[in-house]
Amino acid sequence: MKLRTHCPAAGCHAPLRGALSDGARLVCPACGADALRDAVPDWCVEGRVQSCPCCGGTELYVRKDFPQRAGLAIVIAAGLAALILFKWNVLWAMSVLAGVVVIDALLYLFVPLVTVCYRCRTEFRDVVRNPDHHPFDLATAEKYPRSDHVG
Incomplete structure (x- = not known):
């Protein structure tokens, strides 16, 4: 322990x-x-x-x-990237958001x-x-x- x-x-x-x-x-x-x-x-x-x-x-x-600040930084970075990408290509923006969902699910499964x-x-x-x-x-x-x- x-x-x-x-x-x-x-x-x-x-x-x-x-x-x-x-x-x-x-x-x-x-x-x-x-x-x-x-x-x-x-x-x-x-x-x-x-x-x-x-x-x-x-x-x-x-x-x-898991460090809460790191989680918040990931969410903010993904949100900003998606906002910027929505201007040019909706598919890319949605891909960023889907990627963050996958990362979140993996962290949830493997972080003790x-x-x-x-x-x-x-x-x-x-x-x-x-x-x-x-x-x-x-x-x-x-x-x-x-x-x-x-x-």
């Missing part, structure tokens, strides 16, 4: 990444704080994340592990999922999908105000 988070120590908030195995700790290289200090013993059962070991949060969601904590935005990769965790829900996310140092 791979984990990406920020140091929980007040005033530090350094980005942390690490691969975790049973009983492993994630220590901040900047201040020495233990990022997993709030971990309950059964936070991960059989490779499924049950709760966040960094903040103790139990509300997590799953999303595709990542589990994310609503409270602290810790990301868990290479974990077994927990059926209790659903896609992002704005109503749930609004319960946890976003800090400037997280994400």
Whole structure:
């Protein structure tokens, strides 16, 4: 399992990444704080994340592990290309849009999922999908105000 988070120590908030195995700790290289200090013993059962070991949060969601900015850039570039091509050749413009649909479908099929904590935005990769965790829900996310140092 791979984990990406920020140091929980007040005033530090350094980005942390690490691969975790049973009983492993994630220590901040900047201040020495233990990022997993709030971990309950059964936070991960059989490779499924049950709760966040960094903040103790139990509300997590799953999303595709693809950079949102890259996806937005692809959509904008395809939209602009299609708008320009519509002036000269409708078939080419439609081909660009169809190509983006194919790319999107391939990404959807082959990009793995990542589990994310609503409270602290810790990301868990290479974990077994927990059926209790659903896609992002704005109503749930609004319960946890976003800090400037997280994400």
